[in-house]
Amino acid sequence: MNKIDENNYGYIPDEFAPEDVLEFNALTGKYDPSGQPAIVAWDSLEPHVREQADTMDKIRAAGWKVLWWDIARFCKIPIWESNQGQLGSCAGWSAANGYMITVLYQMMLGAFRFVPINPLAMWVRTKNWSMSGGQSMSKVMVGGNQFGNYPVQLVGEYSTRLTRELISKIEAATDEATLHQFGACRLAQERGGVSPPVLTERIILCLRAGMVVCIGNSVRVSGSRIDENNMRVAICPSGSDLGGTWAHATLLDGYAVVNGTTYLHWTNSHGNRYKGQDRCNTPESGCWMTVKTLTQFCGGRYTDAFCIYRAEAPADKGRTNLTPATFGTLQ
Numbered sequence: 238m239n240k241i242d243e244n245n246y247g248y249i250p251d252e253f254a255p256e257d258v259l260e261f262n263a264l265t266g267k268y269d270p271s272g273q274p275a276i277v278a279w280d281s282l283e284p285h286v287r288e289q290a291d292t293m294d295k296i297r298a299a300g301w302k303v304l305w306w307d308i309a310r311f312c313k314i315p316i317w318e319s320n321q322g323q324l325g326s327c328a329g330w331s332a333a334n335g336y337m338i339t340v341l342y343q344m345m346l347g348a349f350r351f352v353p354i355n356p357l358a359m360w361v362r363t364k365n366w367s368m369s370g371g372q373s374m375s376k377v378m379v380g381g382n383q384f385g386n387y388p389v390q391l392v393g394e395y396s397t398r399l400t401r402e403l404i405s406k407i408e409a410a411t412d413e414a415t416l417h418q419f420g421a422c423r424l425a426q427e428r429g430g431v432s433p434p435v436l437t438e439r440i441i442l443c444l445r446a447g448m449v450v451c452i453g454n455s456v457r458v459s460g461s462r463i464d465e466n467n468m469r470v471a472i473c474p475s476g477s478d479l480g481g482t483w484a485h486a487t488l489l490d491g492y493a494v495v496n497g498t499t500y501l502h503w504t505n506s507h508g509n510r511y512k513g514q515d516r517c518n519t520p521e522s523g524c525w526m527t528v529k530t531l532t533q534f535c536g537g538r539y540t541d542a543f544c545i546y547r548a549e550a551p552a553d554k555g556r557t558n559l560t561p562a563t564f565g566t567l568q
Contacts, residue, residue: 247327247371248453248486250539254373261375261423264382274420274547276382279439282422282546290445303447304491304502305341306520312344314351319522320508321356322397325371328486329360330506331451332377336386336419338490339548342447350553352417357395358387358407359414368399374453374486374541378421385414385549418549424450425535425542433536437528440535443544444492444501450544453486455537458503461511461524466495469515469524471503473533484539493517493525500525503534 251258261276268281297303309316317337321330333356340351363372363380391410392403424439425431431439440450458471491502495516502525505511509521519525526534535542 247321247325248331248377248484248541249371249373250453250455250484251373251375251541252539254375257373257375257379261379264379265423268546274382274418274549276378277420277422277546279422279424282544283442286442286446286448286544286546289447290442293445293447301345302493302517303342303345304493304517304519305338306518308341308345309351312341312351314341316520317353318509319504319506321395321506324357324368324397326357326360327506328372328374328377328451328453329356331453331486331488332356332359332381332419333386334488334504334506335449335451335490335545336381336417336548338449338488339419339545340550342449343548343550345447350551352550353389354386354417355389355392355395357399357403358392358410359384361399362407366399366404371484371486374451374543375423377451377486378423378543381419381545382421383418384411386417386419387414388417416549416551419545420547421543422546423541423543425452425540433532433540436535436540436542437532440489440531440542440544441492441499441501441528443546444489447492448544448546450489450542451486452489452535452540452542453484454534454540454542455484456534457485458505458524458534461513463513463515466498467516468493468495468500469511469513469519470500471511471524471526471530471534473530488523489526489531490523491525499528501528501531502526 264276268277333354359380363376392406459474460472461469464470488504493500504523511524512521
C-alpha cells in the first residue's frame, strides 16, 4: 500500500490507518437509547433511524422546514463561518460542526442548550498535539465519543496556532469536554464495502431523521449554481477521483423536498465560498446536493462516513420548546 502524501490530504482515509479502525471496532456495540452516547453498528441503529425519520417527516408535513440554520436564527445563535484555514483539520471541523448542528436539531425537540465548540481542541488531542497532516474519520469518531468536544468559552475560538497557553486550557477543560460527547455510527465501511448507492440511501435516511453525517472522500465540489427550484446546488466534476491521493472531510446536515426533488444540504470547511441567495437562505459555507450528485460524491476512491445520532448537551429547563409556526414552510 502506498503511503498517502501528507501535503495532499485533509483527512486520512481509514484504509491508511488500520490501527484507528481497530480502535473504533473495539468500541462498537449495540444501540442503547438510555445509556451514554456510544459507537454503534448500523444494523443496531437502523431501526431507530427509520423511526425518527418517520417522526421528522410528520413534523415537516406539519409545516416545519427543519433546517438547522433556521433553528439557530430563531434562537439568536450566530451562524459560524466554517473555515479551517491552512491546517489539515477538516475532520475536526466536520465533527465539531456535526456536534453543534445535532444539538440544534435536538433543541427543536427538547430542552438542550447550545454551546459553541472549538474544532481544534478535540482534533489536536486525537493527534497527540501534532498540528501536521490530517486525521482519520475512525479516530475522530473515537475522539468525539471519548474525549467529547471543547466549548469556546473555555478554550477560545478556533486558531491555526497551538500555543502552550492553549494546550493548558484544553487540558484544564477535559472534564467539561466529556459533557459534550456524541454517539456515532459508521455508514461506509463493512465487509466487502458499501456501494455508493447504498451509502447514499443510508445518508438520506439519516438526514431525514434529523441526524448529520460526517463524510471523508476524494470527490471535490467544484462550484454551485441556482437551479430551477431556486435551490443553490453543488456541482461535482465528472471523473472525480482527482488522482486518488487528495482527501477532504465535510458534513451533510439537512434534508428538504421541493417540487418533488429531494435535496441534501452539504457544509464545507473552507469558508463562505457558495454565494447566491436561494429559497432556504442557506449559509454560504455550503449548498445543496441532489440525490444524483450525492451518489457521485460518495463514489470516489476514498469514502469514509459516519452519522452522529445523538449529542450530549447541557439542559436548559427554562427554554420553551419551538413550534411549527416558528419556521413556516419551504414554499
